[in-house]
Amino acid sequence: MLRDLVYLFFPKYCAACDNALFKNERILCTSCRHELPLGNFHNVNAKKIEKVFYGRVNIENATALFLFQKGSLVQNLIHNLKYRGREEIGNELGKWLGNEISQNIDYQLIDVVIPVPLHQKRLRERGYNQVEQFGIEISKKLNADYVDSVLKKKSYNNKQSKRGKLTRWKNTAETFGTQNESLLENKHILIVDDIITTGATIEACVRALQTIPGIKISVASMAITE
């Protein structure tokens, strides 16, 4: 009774299409659950996403839950997660992708899940790292550890987008550092991020981590641009 009243006055909205949810729906409406474009990279399209990193850095496996297009439901979903305080979207997407990849041999051997870090300043502004819950849920599904104390973002530069492509690349590459590296020695790690576009952020993370002895690196993101 009380729950029904609460629902009446505070309806919950679908994280992708913003329509009101029915009582039996959670985070995403039934229609969006069926319509969101799955990447399915860990099953059939693996080479497609790994190609993004060919000749740049060594990646064992890479996958993304959704395909990303401008103006799409996926864009709105990630916008709600990053800018409208809906951190629970990360949990939902982490459970979804975690369930899928836990059935794939390539991902069953992951030891540690680590998030692409936010700079402290950005973290204070947003209040949370939007990939944290995503990574935690994936680590649970894979029986892996979740470690956010090794990879750190070193500099904060909000003028980045005004610079040329080459400069921006170098700039990104210089912004990640590591500490407590022994936590990741001889581990197969899974870096998690929200959207892969050029792959430059992941590349910078891999460059910072690849000097750790015996490390193997795979990647999982919420979405990848087509």
Ligand SMILES: [Zn+2]
């Ligand atoms: Zn919806």
